[in-house]
Amino acid sequence: KAGVTQTPRYLIKTRGQQVTLSCSPISGHRSVSWYQQTPGQGLQFLFEYFSETQRNKGNFPGRFSGRQFSNSRSEMNVSTLELGDSALYLCASSLAGARQETQYFGPGTRLLVL
């Protein structure tokens, strides 16, 4: 069974631009979560989608948004990029979002904002 895939793997943007990252979950998984990883702040939860609905959201500004499609694929968008948005963005999927379920992570998209 294929794992979680994320595209693109690397991205360079300039301040003020916007970016869209894509995540394809493991087949059959309906819950997709996004995390931001930076050296200073560590791993922080962005949001979770389940059945095309945002179910949970972290403490990030409105410039960060996401959506999920009927096939469970998810995208996240960051508008008006800032230098501090440079990070590794990780996507994780699980079957249905139960507390004891394992989340499986993709390899991440590394975003550099210049």
Add this chain to the structure above:
Amino acid sequence: GNSVTQMEGPVTLSEEAFLTINCTYTATGYPSLFWYVQYPGEGLQLLLKATKADDKGSNKGFEATYRKETTSFHLEKGSVQVSDSAVYFCALRLIQGAQKLVFGQGTRLTINP
């Protein structure tokens, strides 16, 4: 609020040494606890998990026991290998039906031959 505290790194050991990475948590309720590992340039891989008090998670020689009385989930391995060099993250998940993982700051482990 909910939080996870890991021992400060980096940790450097010789091959075949005993490893302990401390992890304590603060949570309102009964979380599930996880250890994830991140190798250079990669995403996170689940190493082991425990979903209730006194559960022991184990995988690839690593073990951790969910201790509710001390709110801890320390990671141990009896004999480390060079290939165990990575960053290790302790994490909890609390809310039923929500997938938010709360991570510790990570501990970088280097094993020298």
